[in-house]
Amino acid sequence: MTLPFGRLGLGCAQLGNLYQAIDDDEATATVEAAWTAGVRYFDTAPHYGLGLSERRLGAALREHHRDEYVVSTKVGRLLVPNPSPTGHDDELFDVPDTLRRVWDFSADGVRRSLADSLERLGLDRVDLVLIHDPEGHADEALDTAYPALERLRADGVVRAIGVGSMDVGVLTRFAADTDIDVVMSAGRYTLLDQPALDTLLPLCSRRGITVLNAAVFNGGLLAEDRPHGTLRYNYQNSPDTVLELASAMAAVCERHGTTLPAAALHFAAGNPAISTVVAGAQGPEQASRNAALAFGPPPPAALWADLIRNGLLRPDAPTPPGAA
Template sequence: MTAIADRLFGRARSPYGVLGFGGAPVGNFAAAMDDEQAARTLRRAWDRGIRYFDTAPHYGLGLSERRIGAALRDRPRDEFVISTKAGRLLVPRDQPLAQDDDGFVVPGDLRRQWDFTAAGVERSLRESLDRLTLDSVDILFAHDPDQAWDGAAGQALASLAGLRSAGLVSAIGIGTNATAGLADLIRAGLVDVIMLANRYSLLDQEALGSVLEPAREHGVAVVAVGVFATGLLSTAQPRSDATYDYRPADAGVLRRAGRIAEICADHGVTLPAAALAFPLLHPAVAAVAVGMRSPHEVDEDLRHLATDIPAGLWQDLVADGIIPAGAVRG
C-alpha cells in the first residue's frame, strides 16, 4: 500500500475497504432501476461496510451522483471516500431525445460536452457537488481525456490541480480505459491516483508494466475497475453470450475465460472471486470498484471478496500462460 493510497482510502478501511461501489448501474447504465432499488442497493453497501463510492456526471446524466448523494447525505463525512469525474459538461439539448444515446436509460434532455478548461472543470465539479450535496470530494478524475483530443490530459490535470489547491478536492487523477501516456503523467508527478478500466484483469494485463509498476515506483494509487471484463468473468462459468470490453466476446476469449474457470474450479474457487482478487495482488492497486445493481449483488461481491484464494491457483494460471509471473510477485 502506497502512502497516497493510505491517505486517500485510509478512512474507507472497513474489512471491505478495498471494494468500491461503482456508480454506473445506479445511473441506469444499460438497464433502468427505480429510486427505491437504488436506495436499497446503496444502503446495503453501507450496512455491509463499503465506504468508497465512485460516480460521474456521465453516469445517467447526473442521476448516479444524485442517488449516491441522497444515500450518503446523513452519513458521517469522515467515514467515507467519494470520487467523481470532470471533462464532460452536461448541457441542455436543443432537441431533447426520448432516451439518452450513450448507454444510460434516462431521458435525453441533456448532452455531454467535452470541456477540460479550468472554467469548465470547475463548473463540472460545482455542479457535481450540488448533485451530491457535498462541499468537496476526495478524488476528482479527468474522465476519458484520451477520447477528447490530443493533449487533453495535460490541460485537464492542470485544471484539476487548481481545484486541489483551492481545497475542493483532496486528490486528482485520470479515469480511463487507455494506458498510453499514463506512465509519463505518473513520472511527472501530475497524478495522485489512476482509475484504470478494463486493462488489468485476468484476461488483460496490459497495464502491469506500463502503469502499475511506474505507479508503485512513484507512490501513485491505482483503482482497478472492469475487473469482471464487462461481464465475462462475473459468473462461475462464462456465458456464451457474454460481453468482453463492451462487445460480444469472440470464441478465443471465451475459450480463455473457460480455461480460467476450470483452473479456479480445480482449487475450489469461483471465477468471479478470482477475478476480484487478482488486481489486489499488486501493491499499487489500492481498491477495486465494481458496479452493483441490487442488494443481492452487493452481498455476492462481498462474498467473492472474502474468498480465500490459494497461492496454487495463481501459480497454475502463471504456468498456463494466462497471467505473467510478475503479476503474482507484485
C-alpha cells in the same frame, strides 16, 4: 495525499442504469448493501446515466455522516440540454436523453463540471476528482484540465486529483508528467487483461501514486461463475475468443473450489502497486457478494499456478497469497 479508500470500493455506473434500468429503491439498496459490508469508497461520474448515478448516490449517502465515506467524481464531460432528444440515451445507459454529453477539458469546464456534480450529489465537497477518459483529448487535458484541478487541490476545494481511463498510454503519460495523486485504471489489470503491469504500475509505485483498479470484471464478463455470451467485455459484446478464455478460467476455478468472480477480485488486488479494487454491482445482492468475496479468504495458491500452467495467465503477474 492518501485517502481512506479501503480494500474495496463501489463503482456506481450501475446506479446510472448501465445496461438496464433499475429504480431508485434498488439503487439505494445497492449502496446500503455495500455500506453494510464495510465499503466506504464510492466512485461516480456525470457520464453515468447523464447524472443519474450522482443523484442516486448522493441520496443514498444522505443518512450517513459525511466524514465516514470517500466520494470521487469525474470531469471532462459536461451535461447540457439536448436540443434534439430521441427519447433514449445511446451510450450504454438506459435513461432519457434530455441531456447530452459535451467534451470539455477547459479550466472553466472543469470548475463547472465539479459544481454541477456537487449539486447533483447534494454534497458540499468530494474527496477526489478524476479527469475522465482524456485519451482523445490528452494534450488539452494535460495543459488545461490538470492545472485547473491542481489549483482546486492547492485551494483545498478537493483533497486529491487524478485521471481515470481504459487507455494505459494516457494513464502512464499523466503519471510520468504530472503531480497527480491517483490513477484509476479501468479494465487494464484484470484476469483477462494486464497491460498495466508492464509500465504503469511500476511507475506509480516509484512515484507514490495511488492506484485504484476499476472495472475488474471487464464490464461484466468476469462477474458471474459461468461466463456466457450476453455478458459484456469492456462494455461491448464479448468476442468469442475472450468468452472462451473466460470460460476456461471459470472451469479451472471450479476445479479448485472457487469461482471466477472471486478469482477476479483477488487477482485484481494482488499486485502490491494497487491500493483498492473498485467493482460495480448489479443490485444489492451482487454488492454484498462482491464484498464477501473480496474481504473473504483468497482462492488456493494452486489456482494461480494452474492458470499459468494452462497458458491462461501471465506468469510474471503477481498473484495473491493462497488460502491455507
